[in-house]
Amino acid sequence: MFAEVIVDIPAAQVNRPFTYEVPENYQFSIDIGMRVEVPFGSRQLMGIVVKFLPKIDPALAGKIRPITRLLDYQSFLNEELIELSYDMTEELQTFHITVLSAMLPSMLKVKYETVFKLLDSAAYQSQLADWRLSSEIFETIPRESLEAKLSAGQIKQLLDAGIIEVEYRVLNQARKKYIETIQLAQPVDVLEEALAGLDGRSHKQRDLLSYLLEHAAELPLASKQVLEATAVSRSTLKTMAEKGWLELAQQEVYRDPLAEQTLHKTQARPLTEEQAAAYQAILPAIENHEPKTFLIEGVTGSGKTEIYLQLMERVRQLGQTAILLVPEIALTPQMVGRVTGRFEKGVAVLHSGLSVAEKYDEWRRIINGDASIVVGARSSIFAPLANIGLIIIDEEHETTYKQSDNPRYHALDVAKWRAKYHQAPLVLASATPSIESRARGEVGNYELLRLTQRVNQRPLPPIEIVDMTQVAVQETLNEFSPRLQAAIQERLAKQEQVVLMLNRRGYASSILCRECGHVMQCPRCDISLTYHKAEHQLKCHYCDYHQGVPSTCPNCQSHYLRTQGMGTQRIAETLQELFPEASVVRMDNDTTRRKGQHRKLLDTFGRGEADILLGTQMIAKGLDFEKVTLVGVINADTSLSIPDFRAGEKTFQLLTQVSGRAGRGEFPGEVIIQTYNPDHYVMQLVKDHNYEGFFYSEMQRRHLTNYPPYYYTSLITVKSKHQGKAMRRIYDIKTQLARPEWLANDQLHILGPSQGAIARINDHYYYQLLLKYKQKDAIHAGVQEVFAKIQEDAKQGVYISIDHNPLQFI
CATH class of the missing domain: 3.40.50.300 (P-loop containing nucleotide triphosphate hydrolases)
Known part of the structure; x- marks a missing residue:
């Protein structure tokens, strides 16, 4: 029996199945989709079984290497998912192992380690008399341990002499969870006699045995639960196990992600x-x-x-x-x-x-x-x-x-x-x-x-658009218009709740020198650093670079530095100043990094322990709180001016979604949207809850500009640390794709090459081509040619990505 295996190397040269023999002792255990360890060259690699072959070409007999071992005893990818992986590999121009790995849970993605295998222990110790083998070292030496003691040349001598050899190992990260359980080891009547025979000094054993006999029908029980219920120590437990009265065993259990969540039973509701x-x-x-x-x-x-x-x-x-x-x-x-x-x-x-x-x-x-x-x-x-x-x-x-x-x-x-x-x-x-x-x-x-109707027959909340250009002229505090500030105060007085959205985290979008106009920039990216006040740091939200806030301008040494723009941190601070009696919950990437924080923050707000929920777009969708009667959008323009043909669509969707958080209970809701573009068509259509009008308006724009749904799109991005290399490669790709037969009859439009919206990220320069086409077949062959050279390009420090129907252009 033979198996076709996709090995764990994302490279064009090995982007195909390799045939291995299935050892006889694995033939009844192995299954499609299982992870296996296989020899590949001089290494041991993880692979995934995608097919079985009952026989092979006789000419290959004796040349097929066997599978080393099974990493699983159950398949995590069924035949359907294996079949799906073939189609995704073809459609997405990617490597088969990349698709299969994406389908697996993280714990099943293996790691590799390099060790040195000891072939001649005596020769090894005679050459290294000052470093005797410790009792922990038997046949292998960790790479780090040997390299700490010997130079590369000395290691090479040992390898050449056949004293050691390099071995590559697959480290399986999959770990099941076990708990210790207690079971009675004797019949109940025998243990009842033993209980009656215990003397007065053995009261702990008496308590434990009495508890187990009372709960005999529920056994086995977790030993931790039993010890807590009886206030008995582990030593007593061991003593009773040694007497043969009870048995301790390890029982596999599932980790429960809902263990801390209180669930409320619900019944099906009558449908409208x-x-x-x-x-x-x-x-x-x-x-x-x-x-x-x-x-x-x-x-x-x-x-x-x-x-x-x-x-x-x-x-x-x-x-x-x-x-x-x-x-x-x-x-x-x-x-x-x-x-x-x-x-x-x-x-x-x-x-x-x-x-x-x-x-x-x-x-x-x-x-x-x-x-x-x-x-x-x-x-x-x-x-x-x-x-x-x-x-x-x-x-x-x-x-x-x-x-x-x-x-x-x-x-x-x-x-x-x-x-x-x-x-x-x-x-x-x-x-x-x-x-x-x-x-x-x-x-x-x-x-x-x-x-078209809400289930409680409540109307959709009225939406008011506030022109912030007028507020900025009249007011010094421009995060909150007088209208929004008064509306928040009114809700707090009524003990109702408020949801505020600003789709920008951090304290301020940048720090500016008022003397020379210098803005603190990320040294790795062509973008300003965002100020995070709580940590007193400047951070790049693209490459995670961070630094302390300078006391003087690095350009002119001026002390006149000021923040500009605003993020959720700053708004939270302003809210505390304006409404000191209000409790504010802030939800953004900075406050929800720790496991379970999303649920804890929402539960706090849901129980009414907070008056205001402030957050980024993560609070705009799906949340349902009856006491929320006011939704405020601090700045509706953050997504309106991004270089993306979907900018209007994304803004309309976000504003409509967050507006829907208001008035979902018995109290009527209201929405206030602050914008510097009050006459923009998106703002006017959002105000009227007019999705149909937005759809037809947007369809006209897409038709005029040849964008989806009238055309398919693909984005080809080239990045390199060498700007010249990236630029040359993107022009080569355009020449390769701009074939007359594809450009004829408007079947293919090529936009670019152009620099990325952010030209440099993490010291890599970005260039891109946007392809717009009527039929997928029109570009498939050309894009496949580009994909075939990805590995070759990578060796030159040029990295190419192909994204079909892209949703992000930055």
Whole structure:
């Protein structure tokens, strides 16, 4: 028996399966998708089994090397995911092992170590008499230990003499969790006699044995739990084990990512007329196994989540499984709470806020069939569920569903592939669908379902646009207009809650010298450093460079330094000055780095222990708090002027989403948006909650400029520490792609070459080409040629990335 294995080297030369013999003792254990250790040249590498071959060409007999060992005894990638990996490798112009690795939980990504294997111990010690082998060293010596004692030349002499040899080892990081448990080792009647025979001095043994006999039906129990309940020491436990009364054992357990979360049981709610219509439209596709795609365009608060829950309930009744994707980690606690509150058991959670070990255990629960519903962020789309009956993508417009580095997949594309494979419906939902999705709904590629009313029949909150150009002329404090300040004060007086959004973290966007105009720049990137007051540091949000704040200008030595711009830190400080009685919770990347902080901050606000929730875009979506009656946007222009054809769309979506956090309960809500561009078409359409008007307006702009959904796009980016090399390579690529047959009849448009929006990041210079084309086949061959030379380019210090349908241009 032979296996085809993709080895763990992301390189063009080995971007294909290699054949290995399966040793006889592994033939009944090995499976598709398992990780194995294989010899590759002089090294041992991790590989993933993608196919079995019953026989091979007789001419190769005796030349095929065997698999060294199995790293797993269960497969983490089923046959469906292996098949998907082939298609993704072809579509995304990437390496097969890169795709397979992206599908695995982090704990299954191996590390490698180099050791020196001792071949001749006597010769080794005779040459190194001053360094005898310690008792810990048997047959191998860690590389670091040997290199600390010997020079490279001495090591080479030992290698040449055959005294030592280099060995490369695969380090498997996968670790299961075990707890110690207690079980009775004798029949109950025997132990009752032993209990009666204990003398008065053995009261601890008496307490422990009495407890175990009382809870005999619940055994085995965790020893930690028993010791806490009886206040008995471990020495007593060991004594009783030595007497043969009880047995101690190690029991494997799953790590529970929801252990600290209080879950509230919920019941299915009666559906409104619009909800019921959407539910009934999707239900036949589940029951008849139709891989249709539905787009729910529902205003904020229209009850989309209840539709998801009732559809998933039907899927479970049919014995099938479901995936629910959410875009932000901040949304996950609330969504997980609703799903687990409805289904209690059988829900797995997968998102970046979990520890590596928790993700590993959740993955194993899915594989073992202990979870039938998966809730999580982008990578959850690879959950190895069998018999999928429904896939849901909440807030489908969000850019976080697109992976920003290799492999640059979009969860929506993967979801479509898996839905087709399982003959299951795919449900997309948003208050502000992406222009591409809404266009597909318009022409019938997706079935469009509309929810125009909130479930509580409350109207959408009125939105007021405040012109900050006028405020800046009249006021010295320009973070808050008098209108927003008065509205916050009014809510605080009524003991209602406020949500404030500013999509920029830090204290100030930069530090400026008032003497010479110098702005503190990152030395590695062409961008200013952001001031973080709490740490008294200047930080680059692109390369993570940071430094202390200088006391004088590095350009002119002036002491006249001042901050300009504003971030969430500064706004939090201003809020405390303006409203000293208010409690403020700040949510941004700086306050939510630690595990579980998202949930803790939201729980604090949800319990009413804070009056104001201040944050970046992570607070704009999905959050549902009944007492929030005011939403304020400090500066609505942060995403409006970025060099991206989707800038208007992203701004409209963000403002609409955050506006939807107001007035979701019994109290009416209000939204105040501060902007320096009050007459911009996006602001006017947001004010009227006019998504339809925005969609048709945006479609006209896209048609005039040949952008999606009328054209596909691909972004080719070249970066290098040598600006000249990067520039030459991007021009070569344009020459290579600008073929007359592709440029004819408007089939292909090439924009650029141009410098990146930020020309230098982390000492690398960026140049890019944007391709716009009607048919994917028109550019596939040319882009494949570019991809084929990626390895060769990398050797020259030039790195090329290919991003199809890019969502980020910086």
